[in-house]
Amino acid sequence: MTSWRDGAVAPVADAGAGNWVDRYAPAPLRPYLRLARADRPIGSWLLLLPCWWSTALAAIAAGQTYPNPWLLTLFAVGAVAMRGAGCTWNDILDRDIDRQVARTRNRPLASGQLGLKAAFAFLAFQLAVGVAVLLSLPRFAIVTGIASLGVVAIYPLMKRITSVPQVILGIAFSWGALMGWASVFRSIDDPALLLFAGSVCWVFGYDTIYAQQDKEDDALVGVGSTALLFGAHSRLAIALAYCACVLLFGCALASAGAGLLAALGLIGFAVLLYRQVKRLDIADGTLCLVLFKSNRDAGLILFAGLCADALLQRAVSAGLI
Template sequence: MNSAPTLDGDIPVGNWIDRHVPAVLRPYLRLMRLDRPIGTWLLLFPCWWSIALAGDGQPDWLLMGLFAVGAVVMRGAGCTINDIADHKFDAQVERTRGRPIPSGAVTLKQAWAFLVAQLLVGLAILVTLPPVAIALGVGSLALVFPYPLMKRITWWPQAWLGLTFNWGALMGWAAVTGDMALPPLLFYAAGILWTLGYDTIYAHQDKEDDALIGVKSTALRLAAATPRWVVGFYAGTLVLMAAAGWAADLGLAFYPLLGVAGLQLAWQVATGDIDDSADCLEKFKSNRWFGWLVLGAILAGKVA
């Protein structure tokens, strides 16, 4: 029987990577965060939402699979960019000093080469899409590359993450229809507010270290007022999603199921403790269930 994984900082140790992957590849899979898939889910759901929203009742499962692969690769590329930019900061933070670059398991030169390889895989997927989706995919790089710098210049880097992580809400629709419309724009705006909520919760894990080393975040900016702000972010998320459903002529089944998804967000706020790092991580990870619930609501609205 395999023992349960433990944590070295924020890195799971003793999991499937250690058990089944050759030692030479392990640092690269950890650089991609393949052993921590929640980030991939959070990047993927806006893509899936808009693909389902644009469909004619039956989503394009092949396209959804293609976006899933793309989300894995591009989330890995984003993590690699982030770790290259932040390796000096990461070395000063207890939770992140064991990551591949600050620990010395991967050199900066190796990380850059690995980043290029991931971007080439992402490009190979991107060129299979319609021209509008390709243009949007290329345009997303203008958001991806500056993101690690945002925590140095603004108290709201989570807003920039929202712009970046929810870009798939535009790309998914364009991949199905070849154009742009109001429903995906509303879902994109909703996703930005969703990200502001869950990533502010996540940022409370590092607020003491961030304050010491001079890194900014909404967790530090909002401080004890965070729960009230997160309520506002999440409420805006639901209002904009409801508006997107109306703009897309979804059936009535969409709205009560969206309400169920809203209960998941309410649970996060009602039971969360921003001074408990483990609880912040749990609430952050629970957004995977919100993503599934919203997807189910869209599909139900399409069927209805």
């Protein structure tokens, strides 16, 4: 077998063969990129989308033509850095558990591609990038962002003590729903809170789908997940979470004064969530991964609707339409 020192190790199960890290990245960098999940960018998208929704919803409420491009860029950089930092921290804490789980045993720390000191150094680098992004935001948004760090730090430990770690993940991954609004208005108002609550439900639903891949190993290792908690009733739990998500998002849009195009974006978002529930087979791990990843497309449809609505409302108010 080729040594991991040559960079040629089997990819983690959900990274997929032929991902860009394995194909193009220099061999010495591959373990670090794998640790940050750069070979699986879906997590960065799912962390970023609530930030972008919030920024776009704030643009509608503020009468702006489009979301602030600088904020969108900062949130994109921050999402990649903080998702990578969160994954690095997760793997540091879970390295012994990961060795016992089929899907995760090839992760850099579990497989020995990286040592603990190197992982901590890389974690510090990613956090430094995240802090630099945070300090580029308005003061109120900086304070709001700092408030999320405790949730991010404790999430990897939650599966050891609760059957619903997806709730904590939902809070951590949905914090961006507050950040965009806070950056525009220097406050957290009802639309942002409703968007945040809906996003927590969204994350709870899609991560319950994702967790179906690990439920047998999780049961053997002795950690909790909603896939194990709900078992054969997982489809119903996911459907209820998604219904709550769409309802709360609808209330957020109405509260912010969003119009028809935002509503159409929400409808498109809801249709993709419905298709996930309809197609779900909790015994098919490959399908569960495909459905989980489709949440990026659902989120981009909603974001596009919000952006189009901001543009339309601005055009109408300016008498152009």
